Amino acid sequence: MSSVYYNGNDNMINIKNDDIDDIKQTKPSYFDVYKIVLLGEGMVGKTSLRKRFTESDFQRNYLMTIGVEVSTKNFKCKVNDKEIPVTFLIWDLGGQLYFLRVREQYYKGANGGLLVYDITNRKSFEVLDRWIEELLDARGQIPLLVVGNKIDLRKPNVEYVTYTEGLKRVEELKEKYNLTAIDFIETSALTGENVEEAFQKLGKMIISTSSIESII
Numbered sequence: 001m002s003s004v005y006y007n008g009n010d011n012m013i014n015i016k017n018d019d020i021d022d023i024k025q026t027k028p029s030y031f032d033v034y035k036i037v038l039l040g041e042g043m044v045g046k047t048s049l050r051k052r053f054t055e056s057d058f059q060r061n062y063l064m065t066i067g068v069e070v071s072t073k074n075f076k077c078k079v080n081d082k083e084i085p086v087t088f089l090i091w092d093l094g095g096q097l098y099f100l101r102v103r104e105q106y107y108k109g110a111n112g113g114l115l116v117y118d119i120t121n122r123k124s125f126e127v128l129d130r131w132i133e134e135l136l137d138a139r140g141q142i143p144l145l146v147v148g149n150k151i152d153l154r155k156p157n158v159e160y161v162t163y164t165e166g167l168k169r170v171e172e173l174k175e176k177y178n179l180t181a182i183d184f185i186e187t188s189a190l191t192g193e194n195v196e197e198a199f200q201k202l203g204k205m206i207i208s209t210s211s212i213e214s215i216i
């Protein structure tokens with residue numbers, strides 16, 4: 001038996017046990033519930049993207065995520081001219097991953113992932129392979145959106161990771177790991193540019209690659 005506290009709104013939930021099935025059962029049946037995991041190095045902006053999407057908020061101060069934070073968001077996902085109501089349970093793990101046990105619980109039951117890098121931090125871009133390998137080991141293939149974040153910091157003549165490089169890399173990763181559902185977008189959690197679009201894109205990928213029966 002798990003202890004899950006869920007208030008039914010777009011607010012923080014406090015999960016004392018990781019049993020995702022219990023959360024799904026507390027939702028009204030007309031919402032499809034998807035567990036989304038955020039991946040990527042420390043400081044790339046995972047928590048900022050989550051907060052921008054769920055609370056329309058942004059904090060300049062860096063507060064490292066310790067362990068896991070989970071938020072929910074109800075929204076209408078646009079697929080082929082239809083608006084499908086969905087609930088995202090967004091699991092946000094600190095980029096400093098120490099314990100294998102935590103990682104296994106984190107990825108369990110995930111329906112999709114955002115793999116985030118910081119366009120101003122090339123190292124965070126170069127280690128995307130490692131995150132994909134970890135996800136494939138723990139969960140297997142799920143729809144994955146690679147996100148180049150912090151585009152508000154892009155300046156002329158500064159060698160940050162370009163859009164073209166990001167796109168090329170995602171094509172390489174797709175081939176290397178034989179991924180069927182992977183896509184790419186650039187965002188700014190600071191200005192909000194493309195943040196809603198990123199979650200929409202991931203929702204669309206999830207809905208179009210899985211039947212409701214296999215998720216619920």
Ligand SMILES: Nc1nc2c(ncn2[C@@H]2O[C@H](COP(=O)(O)OP(=O)(O)OP(=O)(O)O)[C@@H](O)[C@H]2O)c(=O)[nH]1
Pocket residue numbers: 040041042043044045046047048049059060061062063064065066093094095096149150151152153187188189190191
């Ligand atoms: N300029 C700019 N700064 C950003 C953006 N997104 C995040 N930041 C800043 O980058 C720092 C790290 O952001 P977080 O969202 O805490 O990063 P994180 O990936 O959750 O980090 P961990 O929890 O340690 O894994 C913070 O100071 C944010 O304010 C962005 O789009 N643009």
Ligand SMILES: [Mg+2]
Pocket residue numbers: 046047048063064065092093094095
């Ligand atoms: Mg964080």
